[in-house]
Amino acid sequence: MSMKKATDMTGKVAWVTGSGRGMGRAHALLLAECGADIVVHDVLADEARETAKQVEAMGRRVLVSHADVADPSATKALVAEAIKALGKIDVLVNNAGIGQHGPIEAITVDDFDRMFAVHVKGAFFCGQAVMPGMKERRYGKIVNISSIWGMNGANTASHYCAAKTALLGLTKAWAKELAPFNIHVNAVCPGGVITEMPIKTQGWEKIRAKEKLVPLGRWAQPEEVSYAVAFFASAQSDFVTGQAISPNGGETIVGF
C-alpha cells in the first residue's frame, strides 16, 4: 500500500465528539482534509456550525449535532441520524471532554459524576452505538482521547486523571473484544497543547513556564495531536490496536 493510499480516507465517515473547537475541531478538519465526511458534534452550537462550515468548504459532507455526549439515548439517536444522512460511521473519535482543577476535598459528588459521565460514560455509549455497523462491515476505527495526566497523574484534578485513565482501560478492553471484527481501538494522550482552554484557565505566563519543563521546550499546536488521531483513523494503523500514542514533547516517556 502506498503512503498516499494509506492516508486517504475518501469515502469514510468520521464522528468526532466535541469537535466545535480546540483539538476536536483540529481532528475534524484534518480527517476532512484526508478525505473523510464528518459528523461534527458539540454541545456548543455556534462552534459546531463553524467547524461544519470549514469542513464543507473542503468539499466534504457533514452532519452537525448538539447532543449531550453524556446522554446515551441522545448519542444513540445521533448515530441513527448520521447513518441516514451519511450512510455509516467508520471512525469514532471520543474526544469530548471537560477540565476542572481542584484537590480531593474540593471535588463534589456532582463534579465527580459529571467528569465520569462526559469522558467515560460518553465514550462507552458512543462506542456501543457505532459498533453494530462496524461489526457488520468488519471494519472500524475507534480513537479515545486520553491525556498525559491519565498516564502519569497530576497533583490536582484526580477525578479528571482517573477518567482519562479509564479511557485507557476501555481502549485495551475494546481492542481485545473487537479484534475478531477487525475493529481497531487506540488512544491518544496529549501532553501540553495550546488551545483556548489552557490559555483561558492558566494564562500565557504559566504556559510559558510549563513549556520550559518539556524536553522539546514547547507545547504542541492542536494539529500535532490530530496527526496521531489521523494515523489511528486511517489504514496505516490496520495492525495497531490497544495502543496509546502520547504526543508530549518528551515530557513523559515510560508512561504507565
Next chain:
Amino acid sequence: MSVLEGKVALITGSGDGMGRAHALLLAERGADIVVHDIDPKMANETAERVRKAGRRAHVAVCDIADIAAVQSMVREAQGALGHIDILVNNAGYGQRAETPAITEQDFDRMMSVHVKGSFFATQAVVPGMKERRSGKIVNISSIWGMTGAPVAPHYCAAKAALLGLTKAWAKELAPWKILVNAVAPGGVKSGGPIKLDSPETLRAKEEKNPLKRYAEPIEMSYAVAYLVSPEADFVTGQVISPNGGDTIVGY
C-alpha cells in the same frame, strides 16, 4: 513489636475473598481493623477472626457507592478505633458481559462501586491523614485494568481508573507524606474466577500462566501489607501486580 502495631486500617469489602485475607494479614501484623462490607454476616465473621488474632475490630455495613453512608462510616470508625492510618480500597465485583449487553445501569453501578466508592472513601480519610502528615492508601485494581480483556470493558475501565487515582493522589498527597499505591491482582482463586469459571476453564487459564497456577488470596495480601508497612515509605504512585508472570510490561 509487630510492624503495624497501633495502626488502624479500614479495608472496604473485607467480609469475604481477598478483602478478608487483607484484613486478617494486617491484623496478624498488628493493625486494628475496620471491617467494611455490604453483607453484615460476612463482615462480622471477619471481625470475629480479627479479634481472635488479638486485635480490635469495628464492623461497618454500608453500600460503598453511598457517599453519605461512607462518610458516616469513617466518622463512626474513627470514634470506635481512633484515626484511620491505612485505607485499602478493595470493595468491588465482577460482571462478565460484552459491550452490546452492558446497560446504562450496569455501567453506572460498576463505576460507582469501584471508582466513586474509592474516591469518596479516600476523601473522607484524607483530612485526618493530612493533619497527622502520615497515611497509606492502597487501591485494589486488577490485571484487567492494565491489559484489558475481551469481556467486561466497564470493569476494565473502572479498574484502570483506580490506577489513574493512584498516580494523581500520589502526587497530590506527597507533601503530607500520604503514600498511595495500587495492587493489580492477576488470577486469584477467589470471588469472580471461582463463581464465574468452571473448574476446567480455570485449569486451562492456569496452564497459560508462566507459573502455571492461580494465586491464593493471601498472596495478594502480602503485596498490600508491604505497601502499608514502613518498609514502603519511599514507594508511592506504584503498581504491584502479583500475576505469576501473566503480564510483565503491563500498561
